[in-house]
Each structure stands twice: as C-alpha cells, then as structure tokens.
Amino acid sequence: LPTIPQLEVRASAPSFNASLGNVTIFATGGTIAGSAGSGVQTTGYTAGAVAIQTLIDAVPELVNVSNINGVQVSNVDSGNINATILLELNRQITAELSKNTSTGALVTHGTDTLEETAFFLDLTVESKKPVVVVGAMRPSTVLSADGPLNLYQAVTLAVTPEAEGRGTMVTLNDRIDSAFYVVKNNANSLETFKAMEQGHLGFFLNSVPQFYYSAATPPGKPFFDLAPLNLTSLPHVDILYGHQDSNPELIRASVDSGAEAIVFAGTGAGGWTTAGRKVAQAVYNETGIPMVFSTRTMNGFVSPEDDEWSIASGDLDPQKARILLQCALAVGYNTTQIADIFDALQVS
Numbered sequence: 001l002p003t004i005p006q007l008e009v010r011a012s013a014p015s016f017n018a019s020l021g022n023v024t025i026f027a028t029g030g031t032i033a034g035s036a037g038s039g040v041q042t043t044g045y046t047a048g049a050v051a052i053q054t055l056i057d058a059v060p061e062l063v064n065v066s067n068i069n070g071v072q073v074s075n076v077d078s079g080n081i082n083a084t085i086l087l088e089l090n091r092q093i094t095a096e097l098s099k100n101t102s103t104g105a106l107v108t109h110g111t112d113t114l115e116e117t118a119f120f121l122d123l124t125v126e127s128k129k130p131v132v133v134v135g136a137m138r139p140s141t142v143l144s145a146d147g148p149l150n151l152y153q154a155v156t157l158a159v160t161p162e163a164e165g166r167g168t169m170v171t172l173n174d175r176i177d178s179a180f181y182v183v184k185n186n187a188n189s190l191e192t193f194k195a196m197e198q199g200h201l202g203f204f205l206n207s208v209p210q211f212y213y214s215a216a217t218p219p220g221k222p223f224f225d226l227a228p229l230n231l232t233s234l235p236h237v238d239i240l241y242g243h244q245d246s247n248p249e250l251i252r253a254s255v256d257s258g259a260e261a262i263v264f265a266g267t268g269a270g271g272w273t274t275a276g277r278k279v280a281q282a283v284y285n286e287t288g289i290p291m292v293f294s295t296r297t298m299n300g301f302v303s304p305e306d307d308e309w310s311i312a313s314g315d316l317d318p319q320k321a322r323i324l325l326q327c328a329l330a331v332g333y334n335t336t337q338i339a340d341i342f343d344a345l346q347v348s
C-alpha cells in the first residue's frame, strides 16, 4: 500500500472570530490540490501537489464563514486512497466532531474515488454534525479552477444548522448530494456527480445552501463503530465486472488471493453468466464468504434471488457494496448477519 506522505500537518485561516463556527478541513489530495504545467492544462496534471495551507490561503473569504483548521492527512491522487487513509480519516473526524467546539468536518478529496471515501465516512462516523466531502475537476493552478468556490461552499455547508442529521454529504459544482447515493458520472465534466434516482439534497444559491427536504437518512443505513478498534487495515473485498463471456475462473482466483467477500458488478439487475454463477455457488459452498450481486449500470435495483447463497445489493452500486462489506467484515459480522444488513436496505 502507498504510505501516507504527510500526516498531521496543521494549517489555519489567519483570524479567529468567536461568533463563527469551527470547521476542520482534512486534506487528502486530488485535483482540488492539483498543479498543472500551464493555465489551460486540464488533463495529465499532477493531482495532490498543493498543500492544505495553500488551499485555505486561496479563499480569503473563508474567514467570514468559519474559523478554519487544516490537517494534511495525505496528498495523493484519489486512485491511491487506501484503507490506511480511510481509517485515519475515520479516527480523526470522529475525535474532532466529539469536541463541543467543533461545528463540522470537511474532507478535500480527488473526485475519482470520492464517493467511496464519502460512503465509508457515512457508515462509520456517528454524529449529527455535518461531514462534507468536496473535490474539484480543474487543478488549482488553471484558469477558472473550480476548487476555491467548491471549498467555500463546502465550508458554508459545514456550518449550516440545516445540514445537521443528513449523514455525510458531497458537494461539487453548486450541488449538495448524499454520500449514500452519489456517483461520479463523467471523467472530465464539472457537472460530474450524479445523485442517482433519489435526487440531489439541494444546491447553493449565491453560495448559500438550499435544501429540497428536511433532514433524513436512508432507511436501514447501518453504522459500524470502527474508531475504537484501532484497525490498521480493512478486509480484502474484490469487485468482478460482468460482461459477455466473463471468465468464471476469476471468482476462484479472487478468493485464492485472499478475498473475504466478492461483489459482482452484474449486467443489468445483478445478471451473471450461468457458468459464472455455478462457480460462485461452488466457491460459496466451500468458503461461506458473502457473494453480493450489484449492477454495472450504477442506477437501479438488484432484488434477492430465490436461493440460499447469493446476496442482492439493493440500490448500492458495486463500489459502495464493497465498502459496506469491508466495514461489516471488519467489525466481525458473519455472512448471515451481512445478508441481513443488505436485506434491511431493500425498499419495501
């Protein structure tokens, strides 16, 4: 696993105003902290190149909204975010939000895997206080970089009382989304985060959060109390991608290399080849590990099959089903208990 290059480098905005809230920004890297070779380079730049203090200094208006503390947790492209960084974020955010002085927590993150970290925090941080994950699609050094306004809006969201009790939120390009449902939808566009069919939670009007509905979280959303466990890693869970003629042997290869659960990014509503399902059932009979069927379409619903061994992901996409499995296995749930967690998420 890549090591964490910088841990616990603290930064802050230049003033303290006792009438404002207190937000800690946990910086992990990504394009929001990216640096490009020219003012017009929007691909092939270095993500995770600019430190948290520079991100804060780029938005002097933050001092009007909140007192700011910054913590550099990592500075990487989000393709390199790993379990070590996730667990560190969970520990530090849980500790921060438990303080009376804390109003909310914010994570700056690359957009490629942002939804995985946001979903992980949604399942593992138990607090009514807002947790906001924000990124950018243009590196910080290019013309019309979107990071500074995204960061400003994210801080505004983190100090808004109406933002409480909504679980972890994701914000980008004037939209506010639930971490539970959001997915990155376009590799290049500023309008990349899609809220699935459950819809956006709200938007920013003149950079002030506006919510469509009062606070709620998804029915059956589990909580995994990881912080006290002091884990150094999360269980190995693989995702296999469904397509015509998919190789059934990858299922066994995955388990042989240590997978403790498998997520199938199925064709359509959890579809898989007949040959592959046979191997999956045989591997389940040998090992008893969770075999979870989701969908490569990202949108829609996978319902349970009439069998004794497969688990349906409901409306969790493959990458979210994987994070849920890692958390559930980490706290020691067995396959039956895990099936119950997925069952509780099915719409009725």
Ligand SMILES: NC(=O)C[C@H](N)C(=O)O
Residues within 6 Å of the ligand: 029, 030, 031, 032, 047, 076, 077, 078, 079, 109, 110, 111, 112, 113, 135, 136, 137, 138
């Ligand atoms: N827009 C971005 O942040 C993409 C970048 N490759 C990352 O995920 O770190």
